[in-house]
Amino acid sequence: MTAVTPSSTNNPWIARLRPASSGQVRLICFPHAGGGGATFRGWVDVLPKDVDMCVVRLPGRESRLREQQVRKMDELVATLASALDGLLDGRYAFFGYCSGALTAFELARYLTGSGRRGPERLFVCACPSPRLVLRDSGVHQLPPPALAEHLKALGIIPATILDDPGLFAMFEDSVRADYQVYETATYLPTEPLTSPISVFGADRDPSTNVPVLLDWREETSAGFTLRLFPGDHSFFEADRTAIVHAVADELTSTELGAR
Numbered sequence: 001m002t003a004v005t006p007s008s009t010n011n012p013w014i015a016r017l018r019p020a021s022s023g024q025v026r027l028i029c030f031p032h033a034g035g036g037g038a039t040f041r042g043w044v045d046v047l048p049k050d051v052d053m054c055v056v057r058l059p060g061r062e063s064r065l066r067e068q069q070v071r072k073m074d075e076l077v078a079t080l081a082s083a084l085d086g087l088l089d090g091r092y093a094f095f096g097y098c099s100g101a102l103t104a105f106e107l108a109r110y111l112t113g114s115g116r117r118g119p120e121r122l123f124v125c126a127c128p129s130p131r132l133v134l135r136d137s138g139v140h141q142l143p144p145p146a147l148a149e150h151l152k153a154l155g156i157i158p159a160t161i162l163d164d165p166g167l168f169a170m171f172e173d174s175v176r177a178d179y180q181v182y183e184t185a186t187y188l189p190t191e192p193l194t195s196p197i198s199v200f201g202a203d204r205d206p207s208t209n210v211p212v213l214l215d216w217r218e219e220t221s222a223g224f225t226l227r228l229f230p231g232d233h234s235f236f237e238a239d240r241t242a243i244v245h246a247v248a249d250e251l252t253s254t255e256l257g258a259r
Contacts, residue, residue, distance in 0.1 A: 011083065011084075011086070011087075012057065012063070012064055013056060013057060013058075013080065013083040013084060014028075014054050014055065014056065014057060014084070014087065015036065015037025015054065015055040015057045015062070016052075016053075016054055017037060017040060017041060017043070017044050017053045017054065017055060018044045018047070018051075018052070018053040019052060019053075024050050024051075024091065024252070025050075025051055025052070025090075025091040025092060025093060025120070025251050025252075026051075026052040026054060026087060026090060026091065026092040026093075027047070027051050027052065027053055027054065027092070027093055027095060027247070027251065028054045028055075028056065028084070028087060028092055028093070028094050028095070028104075028119075029043075029053075029054065029055045029056065029094075029095045029096070029097070029100075030055075030056050030094065030095065030096040030097065030100030030101065030103050030104045031055060031056070031097055031098075031100050032097050032098035032099055032100055032126075032156045032178075033098065033099045033100075033156070033174075033175045033178035033179050033182065034061065034156075034157065034171045034174045034175035034178055035061070035097070035100070035156070036055070036057050036058075036061040036062040037055040037057055037062060038062070039055065039097065040053070040055045042237075042240055043240070043244050046240075046241055046244040046245065046248070047244060047247070047248055048248055048251075048252060051248070051251055054087060056080065056084075056100070056103075058070060058076075058174070058177075058178070060173060060174040060177060061171075061174045065170075069173060069174060069177035070177065070181065071177050071180045071181060071184075072180075072181065072184065073102075073103070073106055073181050073182075073184070073185035073186075076103060076106075076181055077103070077106045077107045077110040078110065080103075080107050081107065081110055081111060081114070081116075088111070088116070088117070091120055092119055092120065093119045093120050093121040093122070093123065093251060094107070094108060094119040094121075094122050094123065095123035095125070095247060096122070096123065096124055096125065096127065097125045097126060097127075097236060098125070098126050098127055098154075098156060098207070098233075098236075099127065099178050099179065099181070099182040100127075101124040101125060101126070101127035102127060102130060102133060102182055102185060103181065103182075104119075104122060104124070105122060105124070105130055105193075105219065106130070106185065108122055108193055108195060109190065109193065112193065112194070113190070118193060118194070118195050119195050120195060121195055121196050121197075121198060121250060121251070122193065122195050122196070122197045122198070122220075123197075123198050123199075123200070123247055123250075124197060124198070124199045124200065124216055125199075125200040125201075125236060125243070126200065126201060126202070126205055126207060126208060126233055126235070126236060127207075127208065128207070128208050128212040128213070128215070129212055129213070129214075129215035129216045129218065129219065130185075130187050130219060131187055131189075131215060131218070131219075132212045132215050133182065133183070133185070133187070134183075135183050135184065135185070135187075136183075137183060138183070139179045139183060140176045140177075140179035140180040140183055144165075144168070144172065147172070147175070147176070148162040148163075148168055151175065153206060153233075154206070154207060154233045154234075155232065155233055155234035155237075156233065156234075156236075157171060157175075191221075192218065192219050192220050192221045193219055193220045193221070193222070194220070194221055194222055195220060195222060196220060196222040196223035196224065196225075197216050197217070197219060197220045197222075197223075197224050197225075198224075198225045198227070198246075198247075198250055199213050199216050199224075199225065199226045199227070200227050200229070200235075200236075200243055200246070201213040201226065201227070201228050201229070202228065202229045202230065202231045202232055202233065202235040203228055203229070203230055203231070204230075204231060204232045205231075205232050205233045205235070206232065206233065207233055210226075210228065213226055213228075214226060225250075227243075227246060229242070
């Protein structure tokens with residue numbers, strides 16, 4: 001089994017949380033709206049040591065706070081395909097959380113559609129299937145108080161930030177940009193991915209339900225798995241260890257590299 005090739009840590013699009021030069025597979029993670037590398041920092045101590053742990057870092061957050069946001073899905077995936085080129089030369093998988101799952105999916109489709117090898121597996125967490133995303137919800141256009149309440153209900157940004165107008169202002173533009181990408185992305189039916197899709201959801205998540213999670217199986221011609229946890233949207237943190245162990249099991253399975 002060929003190890004992934006080490007890549008530069010100077011790529012602004014990636015937070016290398018735990019480079020593993022002898023890793024067998026690279027896990028590239030896509031955070032929720034407004035998120036960055038910190039979203040997945042707690043994964044480092046749980047994943048096997050030979051998994052190269054990377055998180056996509058979009059403009060407008062963390063070390064890229066002053067950079068212009070990307071607000072259209074087609075522009076974002078084309079840019080990511082180029083920016084991540086050096087990370088896609090070995091065995092790799094995508095994990096997308098919330099709106100980041102749709103970006104991961106569209107990037108996988110973009111790569112395979114342009115003749116490149118896609119991810120060996122797509123992990124999806126707390127996101128409706130691409131066909132059933134509520135594209136008319138208008139979250140990215142909500143006034144600040146309503147946007148803060150929406151985010152508070154989902155539990156993806158700490159209430160201490162949302163309740164402080166000054167702190168919230170630092171995150172607001174990146175959140176709006178990511179929601180705009182998510183809500184305005186056009187779904188175009190095409191050939192399903194050849195990558196297996198593994199979905200994680202919760203039984204009381206206001207952003208999803210079982211039917212919209214099950215609909216992800218229409219997007220792959222390979223294997224499909226749905227794991228349902230008790231709780232709401234915050235299950236991503238509450239059940240983090242179980243989620244990471246499930247991801248690790250599939251990353252290290254013999255089937256992952258069998259394509």
